[in-house]
Amino acid sequence: MDKVYFNEFFNVSEKDMEQYGAYNMSLISDTEVFVDPILLYRKENKKYYEAHQGIINYIIFLRDKSINGNVTNSELEQYFCFKEVKQNWFGYARYGNGGHALGMDFAKELNEILRNYLLDFGNVQKRPTSRIEQLCLFNQGRGPDNISDFTVCLVKTFLLEYTQKFSQDYLSKAKCEIYNISRAYFNYKEQKWENKEYYLPTFKNNFVLLTPSDIIRKDESFVSYNDLVCNFDNFVSNLENEELRDRINTHFAGIIYHELSKKEQKDLVNRAVKENPEITYEYAFSKEKDINIAITENQKMIVSFKTIQLEKCKPLINSLRQKTDFYKFSDVSCKKNALQRLSILKKYLESASYKKYFFLGDKKIDNNLLKKLLTNVWYAGRPKVEAVKENYDLKFIPVYNAKIAKMLTNYYIDNAIDYKNTIVCYICLDESEFVNISKLVNKLGLKTNENIIIISSFE
Numbered sequence: 001m002d003k004v005y006f007n008e009f010f011n012v013s014e015k016d017m018e019q020y021g022a023y024n025m026s027l028i029s030d031t032e033v034f035v036d037p038i039l040l041y042r043k044e045n046k047k048y049y050e051a052h053q054g055i056i057n058y059i060i061f062l063r064d065k066s067i068n069g070n071v072t073n074s075e076l077e078q079y080f081c082f083k084e085v086k087q088n089w090f091g092y093a094r095y096g097n098g099g100h101a102l103g104m105d106f107a108k109e110l111n112e113i114l115r116n117y118l119l120d121f122g123n124v125q126k127r128p129t130s131r132i133e134q135l136c137l138f139n140q141g142r143g144p145d146n147i148s149d150f151t152v153c154l155v156k157t158f159l160l161e162y163t164q165k166f167s168q169d170y171l172s173k174a175k176c177e178i179y180n181i182s183r184a185y186f187n188y189k190e191q192k193w194e195n196k197e198y199y200l201p202t203f204k205n206n207f208v209l210l211t212p213s214d215i216i217r218k219d220e221s222f223v224s225y226n227d228l229v230c231n232f233d234n235f236v237s238n239l240e241n242e243e244l245r246d247r248i249n250t251h252f253a254g255i256i257y258h259e260l261s262k263k264e265q266k267d268l269v270n271r272a273v274k275e276n277p278e279i280t281y282e283y284a285f286s287k288e289k290d291i292n293i294a295i296t297e298n299q300k301m302i303v304s305f306k307t308i309q310l311e312k313c314k315p316l317i318n319s320l321r322q323k324t325d326f327y328k329f330s331d332v333s334c335k336k337n338a339l340q341r342l343s344i345l346k347k348y349l350e351s352a353s354y355k356k357y358f359f360l361g362d363k364k365i366d367n368n369l370l371k372k373l374l375t376n377v378w379y380a381g382r383p384k385v386e387a388v389k390e391n392y393d394l395k396f397i398p399v400y401n402a403k404i405a406k407m408l409t410n411y412y413i414d415n416a417i418d419y420k421n422t423i424v425c426y427i428c429l430d431e432s433e434f435v436n437i438s439k440l441v442n443k444l445g446l447k448t449n450e451n452i453i454i455i456s457s458f459e
Contacts, residue, residue: 002317002327002380004028005309006208010201012170014310020166023213023302024309027203028379030091032368033301034148036217037132038287038294040155048215051158055132058154058186059114060122066114073104078192080107082153083183087209090152090216091145102149113138117277127281129288133223134280137273147221157185160198163210167199177202218301218366222294223287229269233257235283244278251275304360305369312365313373316357317380324348332378335392335423341378342425342453349457358457364429370398374427394423399433425453 003009005024007017017024025031040052062079065071071080082102084091113135120126121134132154136147152159160181167176176199184196200207220226228235239245252268260268273279320326326344329337349357357373358365365373374396428434434456446452 002321004313004317004376004380006201006210009203010171010175016170020170021212021214022162022166022210023216025089025211026372026376027089027208028376029372030089031372033090033216033218033305034145034221035088035090035151035155035211035215036221036294036298037147037151038222038291039215039217039298040151041131041288041291047158048212051155054157055151055154056122056130057188059130059132059135061186061188062110063114063118063121066111067119071111076104076107076111080110082106082150084149085152085156085159085209087207088152088159088211089208090148090211102146102153106146109138110135117274118280120281129281129285131223131284131288133221134284136221137225137228137280137283138270147224153183156181156183159209159211160184160196160200162212163200163208164198166210167201171201175201177207179207181207213302214295214298216301217294217298222291222297223284225269227287228283229262229265232265232269232272235286238286239282241278241282244276244282248272248276248279307360308365308369308373312357313376316373316377320345320348320377327380333391338392338394338423339450342423345377345425346453346455349455358427358429364400367398367400370427371396374425392421392423394425396425396427398427398429399437400429423451423453425455428454428456 004026006012006022006027007014007024009027014024023033037052037055040048040055042048065075065079081104084102114121117138118130118134122130124130132151133147135150178197179200179202180195180197182195183193184198185194186192187194198207200209202208236245236248239248252272255268257265257268324344324347326341326348329341329344332338332341358370364370378394378396426437428437434454437454441447441452441454
């Protein structure tokens, strides 16, 4: 069987995972989803709420360190730096589950923010709310992967216990091992991170960490820097804090926000936030009141992911296996085999009903999900760790609009891609996309290059 998802590798039913609430992630490559801390903020769910409070408690600990004196490099490394928890298989890695740690740059920035701007963080008597996302509203913000990685590190105990319970209840002993997990929890009395043993799923000599489906998000966190920038003028006009609203309006009098460039808007918000840190509290509080929107968005996302998994990915894998020689070319470390495989994929998709695999209703699958789908199909049953000898880079690129042609032209010129080591497979889902990418390939003199494949899957 060409396995892709956790339930397939661990011989557990999708129904059991759904009933438990665990997200059935791919073990082929990272999925571009992230833990959204606001989805943990649910007082009706005791374990979620306790995990969220644990985040706040640790940041209060860091705040106290920051404002009580100079934090040494040793303390920054011990308390403010965090390794990526890659075992949940979330992130941007195209193949496998590698990622980046939150290192000293993050630590120094975090220390500066807590020391200079968020001195009242966690003080419920002075502030209506405090959230981890506030830390990412300074210095042009940080991406959803940073917020998620930070959150996962701070709720690691909850996720380990969640996964251990599933392992004990649903998995065979042959599929699990006892792991001594580093930095499993923080000992406040001793002021140090402690290790602890957990019974967990084992995969490729490492453990796997499950995540509840209802705390993840596909795009940016619900409370995010970009959301604040996009809606800053509306946020300010609706501020209930009149003194803060008047102060901001007076400070930026005469500026018409929506007429500013995106860079100018970001510069203005950065300045406003640093001069008025109260903005971060008020903004977080305003978003917190709309948590039901975040919950609804999560539910829709999970439905679409499940549809892609059951109705797109698995059927395409099965069809390629049953009707073509696609999976007979199993050694994709060989470039010749990879090109042969792509030739088979092109022929099959161009002759098949493309909407069956690439559309949800009448809408095209999201660009990133389409790349994810094809990556899972490519490596089904064979995680990247078994293909480390590949001497080429394969890129699946959906051509989703006319704008991408200009972007790609600049990309190739700026990066001078070596086509001897890079295979690019373009996916066109309508005629205009095919025309645009064909013009680009011709312009770059790559029409006869065997490493450029265009799949025109449209009627």
